Amino acid sequence: MLQADRLAEVKRILQLQGEMSLEEMMKLFGVSRDTARRDAVKLSEDGDVLRVKRGVALRSPRSYRDRPATPAKEAIAKTACALIQDYDTLIFDTSTTIELVARLMGNRPVSVITNSIDVMNVLSEYRDVELYVTGGKLHAYHRNFVGPGAAEEMQKYSANKLFIGACAITTKGLTSPDEQEAHVKKSMIQAAQQVIVVTEHTKFEKAFLHNVCSLKEIDIIITDKVPSEEILEHLQGIQLLIAKGEGDYEEY
Template sequence: MMLIEERLSRIQEILEAKKSASIDYLAVQLKVSKDTIRRDLIKLEKQEIVKRIHGGAMLANREAMIFNYQERAGKDQVIKERIAKKAAQLIKNNAAVLMDSSTSVEAIIPFLHDKGILAITNSLSHASLLTQIPSSEVRILPGKVHKQQLFIYGAETVDKIRDYFVDYSFLGVFAINADGMFIHTEEEGLVKRQMLLQSKQTIALADHTKLDTTGLFKISSLKELDILITDQEPSSDFLTALEQNHVELILV
């Protein structure tokens, strides 16, 4: 049986690799009860190693997880492009689409040249790229501008999203587990939450490092999600949760 010191060390290793993780995931990985994991996380939080959040934990230095736009754009580009290409194939011609500010969603744009879409976004960079597609119509949401990550947010942004009802909303996932989708900041989370409420179909894009992880702010439960596109099969518990919530899983 693993000693407590070994278990605490293993939890740190998992969080360093995945950036955040749910209690359920940690319990399965360490083969202990969820109550044991909760006690371990309390110890690690007292040592200021981790920060406990809804349903799990993240590294205490949360700022290390929040990349600026250029850093985010360069991460795992090959996987992003595979996921994005599949997402673009789901879009029917002349559809109306809400696109969040994630670089995963941005990767869809090069595959949209023959679609003739109406794209509504809160991202300055997405809007710029979309204007280069002659067949597209582009609308950018109003609000405050985040200067480092180039997205628009705030009450004005959320209110304007309520004016639309579109065919698809595309959301890049920061963290997702059996309890739902999460992100590290409330301002982005509120925008994403409203986007998924204003579409016929919500499609989430997540590479395998985002699965069975958690975040500070809960965007929604899984039942609000229609499709999850990722690059590796999730854990059996997460697969069960997707099936129970009628979320279609697409692997690329």
């Protein structure tokens, strides 16, 4: 892979997770440490990227949370809310769309387990929501708890529905650019009876290094546009909901 292609991929990953280590770059691209270090130097010439001790990071790590909600995300979140019933036990993953689900759900008699600080802040305002938050290592960019501690904490719970975000979806399943985040997502899936993926159509046919789950482990996908025919062929047995807005959707 040419350096320009590697740099473009690293920038894409930085937009999702805020930072990337030299070790991750070496493993993802199959390059030496010296090559990864040269890539880091080249990336640092971009005003938005900084060289840090272990690799590279975005200059403004809070920008992930500052992104405005798109109409597609709002439509997806409203459709997700339509699937929530009183007295459900829910797991909320970390994503801007799931944070919207938490906001739009309102004050309802449900139990929620989450590793997201932002979801916690939203739901802590609702008197009737019984809220549980995992511990673990704080990921400053995503504002969530990850790592073995968060994964082990998740194993203590059992939920009937999981709302999980997707960094990328291929015919093989969900993947993540972050190993610790992927580990926590796997624990969430194991703790839930029903797995509901909420994602914009732009996440289809992308792939990252760390596997989260196969498509067979997913029950429902909520998105804003119908994916490609190749993807559709592999979604048999999965309920695919195309969000139309205001909680309306088309089952495909």
